[in-house]
Amino acid sequence: MAAKWIETVTGSLEQKKQYKANKARMQALPAPYRTAVDAIERYLTYFGAINKGDVLVTMFQDLGDLFEQAAADGTPIRDLVGADPVEFVEAFLANYAEGQWISKERQRLIDTIDGITEA
Structure with missing residues (x-):
């Protein structure tokens, strides 16, 4: 019962565990990949405005997968992110x-306008 109440207040404990495990995975990457993924994660955190925990966890897991594979294949960071890292991240x-x-909010706007124009 207490765990359910705590999750109501703080969010999913399972998602927090997944996030921490993924963060540890990304910290284990070789230095240039780790630095790049840290910078990308920071940008995504500020710019991404993701408010669904499950989507956030999936996004960071996918990012970790991408960089783990690139490190394993020896793909240069610039080949991975291209000439414009912002364009890549977006x-x-x-x-x-x-x-x-x-x-x-976009859907709320659409629904409001649809509601007043259909009347």
């Missing part, structure tokens, strides 16, 4: 748009 983030708070 294209990556577009795959997780359903988790952004702005998606809810």
Whole structure:
């Protein structure tokens, strides 16, 4: 019972465990990959505005998978992110748009306008 109450207040404990495990996985990457993924994660945290825990965890797991594979293959960071790292991150983030708070607000705007124009 207490765990359910705690999760209501703080969010899913399982998602927190997954996030921490993924964070540890990314910290185990070789230095240049770890530095790049830390910078990307920071940008995603500030710019991404993801408000759904499950989407956030999935996004960071996918990012970890991408960088683990690149490190294993020896893919240079610039080959992975391209000439414009911001463009890369924003294209990556577009795959997780359903988790952004702005998606809810966009739908709210559409529904409001539809509601007043159909009357």
